[in-house]
Amino acid sequence: xxxxxxxxxxxxxxxxxxxxxxxxxxxxxxxxxxxxxxxxxxxxxxxxxxxxxxxxxxxxxxxxxxxxxxxxxxxxxxxxxxxxxxxxxxxxxxxxxxxxxxxxxxxxxxxxxxxxxxxxxxxxxxxxxxxxxxxxxxxxxxxxxxxxxxxxxxxxxxxxxxxxxxxxxxxxxxxxxxxxxxxxxxxxxxxxxxxxxxxxxxxxxxxxxxxxxxxxxxxxxxxxxxxxxxxxxxxxxxxxxxxxxxxxxxxxxxxxxxxxxxxxxxxxxxxxxxxxxxxxxxxxxxxxxxxxxxxxxxxxxxxxxxxxxxxxxxxxxxxxxxxxxxxxxxxxxxxxxxxxxxxxxxxxxxxxxxxxxxxxxxxxxxxxxxxxxxxxxxxxxxxxxxxxxxxxxxx
Numbered sequence: 001x002x003x004x005x006x007x008x009x010x011x012x013x014x015x016x017x018x019x020x021x022x023x024x025x026x027x028x029x030x031x032x033x034x035x036x037x038x039x040x041x042x043x044x045x046x047x048x049x050x051x052x053x054x055x056x057x058x059x060x061x062x063x064x065x066x067x068x069x070x071x072x073x074x075x076x077x078x079x080x081x082x083x084x085x086x087x088x089x090x091x092x093x094x095x096x097x098x099x100x101x102x103x104x105x106x107x108x109x110x111x112x113x114x115x116x117x118x119x120x121x122x123x124x125x126x127x128x129x130x131x132x133x134x135x136x137x138x139x140x141x142x143x144x145x146x147x148x149x150x151x152x153x154x155x156x157x158x159x160x161x162x163x164x165x166x167x168x169x170x171x172x173x174x175x176x177x178x179x180x181x182x183x184x185x186x187x188x189x190x191x192x193x194x195x196x197x198x199x200x201x202x203x204x205x206x207x208x209x210x211x212x213x214x215x216x217x218x219x220x221x222x223x224x225x226x227x228x229x230x231x232x233x234x235x236x237x238x239x240x241x242x243x244x245x246x247x248x249x250x251x252x253x254x255x256x257x258x259x260x261x262x263x264x265x266x267x268x269x270x271x272x273x274x275x276x277x278x279x280x281x282x283x284x285x286x287x288x289x290x291x292x293x294x295x296x297x298x299x300x301x302x303x304x305x306x307x308x309x310x311x312x313x314x315x316x317x318x319x320x321x322x323x324x325x326x327x328x329x330x331x332x333x334x335x336x337x338x339x340x341x342x343x344x345x346x347x348x349x350x351x352x353x354x355x356x357x358x359x360x361x362x363x364x365x366x367x368x369x370x371x372x373x374x375x376x377x378x379x380x381x382x383x384x385x386x387x388x389x390x391x392x393x394x395x
Contacts, residue, residue, distance in 0.1 A: 124180050124181070124182060124239060124241055124361075126181065126182055126184060126185060127185070127187075127188065127333065127360065129186065129187035129188070132187075132208060132209060136208075137208040137209045137212070138208075140187070140208040140357070141206070141207070141208045141212075141215070143356070143357075144189070144206040144208070144215075144217075144355075144357045145206070145215065145217070147189075147204075147206075147217050147218075147328070147355065148217050148218060150324070150328070151204070151217055151218035151324065152218070154320060154323070154324045154327075155218060155220060155318065155320045155321050155324050156318065156320045157220050157221055157303075157306060157318035157320065157321065158218060158219065158220055159201055159219040159220060159221060159375055159376055160375055161201075161203070161216065161219050161375050162375060165373070165375065166203075166215075166216040167213065169192060169194070169203055169205075169216070170205060170213055170214030170215070170216065171214075172192070172194075172365050172367065173190060173192045173203075173205055173214050173363055173365075174214060176192075176238070176239060176363045176365050177190075177239060177361075177363065179238075179239075180238070180239045182239060182361070183210070184210040185210070185361070186207050186208060186209050186210045186212070187207075187208060187209075187357065188206070188333060188357050188358060188359035188360070189204055189205070189206050189217070189330045189331065189355070189357055189358065189359040190204070190205050190206070190214075190359050190361050190362075190363060191203070191204055191205075191294075191325075191330070191331060191359075191361070191362045191363065192204075192205060192362075192363045192364075192365065193222060193224065193235070193315055193362065193363070193364045193365070194365055194366065194367050195224040195225070195234070195235045195237070195309075195364055195365070195366050196366050196367045196368055196369050197308075197309055198369040198370070198371060198372045198373070198376075199367055199369055199372075199373065199376050200221055200222055200223060200224060200306070200307050200308060200309065200376065201219055201220070201221055201222060201376050202219065202220050202221075202222045202315070202317060202321070203216055203217075203218075203219045204216070204217040204218055204219075204330060205217065206357060220306075220317065220318055220321045221306040221307040221318070221376065222306055222307075222315050222316055222317050223297070223302075223305060223306050223307070223308060223309060223310040223311050223315075223316040224309055224311055224313075224314075224315055224316075224364075225278075225281060225309060225311055225312060225313035225314070226281070226308075226309035226310050226311065226312075227281025227282070227309075228281055228282065229281070229282060230282045230283075231282070231312060232281045232282060232312050232313065233278035233279060233280060233281055233288075233290050233312060233313030234278065234279040234281050234313070235278075235292075235311070235313055235314070235315060235364055236276050236277065236278050236279070236290070236292060236313070236364060237364050237365065237366060238276075238363070238364060239361055239362075239363050240273045240274075240276070240292065240361065240362045240363075240364070241273070241334075241360055241361060242271060242273065242331040242332070242334070242360050242361070242362060243334045243360065244334055244335055244338060244345070245274070246272040246273060246274035247272065247347065248269055248270055248271055248272050248335075248347050249269075249270050249272065249347060250266075250267050250268065250269055250270065250347060251263035251264055251265070251266060251267065251268040251269075251270065251295070251296070252266060253265045253266030253267070253268070259301075260298045260301060260302065261297075261298045261299070262297065262298065263295050263296060263297070264295065264296030264297050264298065264299060264303075264319055264322065265296070265299055265319060268295065268296040268319060268322050268323075269295070269296075269322060269325075269326045269347070270293050270294075270295040271293060271294040271295065271325070271331070271362075272291075272293050273292040273293060273294070273362065274291070274292065275289050275290070275291060275292075276289070276290060276292045277289060277290075278290035278292070278313050290313050292313065292314065293314045293315075294314065294315040294317060294362060295314060295315075295316065295317070295322065296316070296317060296318070296319045296322040297311075297316040297317075299319050301387055302316070302387070303316075303318060303319065304379055304382075304383035305379050305383055305384065305387065306318060306379070307376065307377065307378055307379050308378060308379060315362075315364075326349070326352070327349070327351075327352050327353060328352070328353055328354065328355045329348075329352060329353075329354035329355055329358045330355065330358065330359065331358065331359050331360055331361070331362065332348070332354065332358045332360075333358040333359055333360040334360050335347075335348060336354050336358055
């Protein structure tokens, strides 16, 4: 697709996105009052919600949290994000998360009562892509599959998934998309996560046309929610949209009280998917609102544990995979639409190389495998030995 054509489509998508944004203002506004970020992350930025929902420059540079307290970070409505872009606000303590308890509101994946939960997010909409001729589709596929070489070069924690398994997971991805009326999705990258205790893996997929099979770009180990302890959720299943309505932010890389960098080293990007219904992994079970994010983790003590369930509900990923997804904009379609329309987003690095096939969806499934496949090994005893006391409180 030519650059002018891509830009025209991006502007059209941006216009549609603004309409969706305005229609979702009540949802985002409600969610903003209860949002928070985990003390284990090191500090993150925060910004006060504003009254007028006017799109403008989004986001604010990360600011260190005061005294290691949790940072209350509202969901980015158009107005709050615009304000944050120009006026950095120091991260507030737990009390800043209005209506949420000190024990739960300050966690990325933490319990919150129904009263403070946001209303249901807007329904997912199938993205519009230009129809391709067979020859164009073949060219698009060849171009997108070049990302396999970059994945192999840039990502140091990789899983070597057999071809038969790649196809099987492509079919799982398709089934999950069809459940959300997104079965015709094509022309962009999609992230798939298998939360099965015996797998714990993330896959990146692509296809050029809806009638083609999904093709795997690469796979890495992850850590999803580990039930059995208070405030630990099972990572939610379904299709989640990566949108500036829930503005991403970046880690400060500072230590928490357990000497853990819960969001990883400084400048790691936190992919914020907003408030979702999460299945409680403690007590009598049931569902509560949790803040769902995908992010890096402590590179020295917790990243070696990727491959087993170990988070409080979020998806932990390797630092190099975090940087790969960030640098190439693998799921930044909606962020890039704003950039193409002239908006300034601080969270996007100026040296990034945005892929022409940027997507927007993260899909979580559970294969419920009874045995561990050889291609997804369990972390060894040396990795477990590095985990300090209290590390399970980090997400």
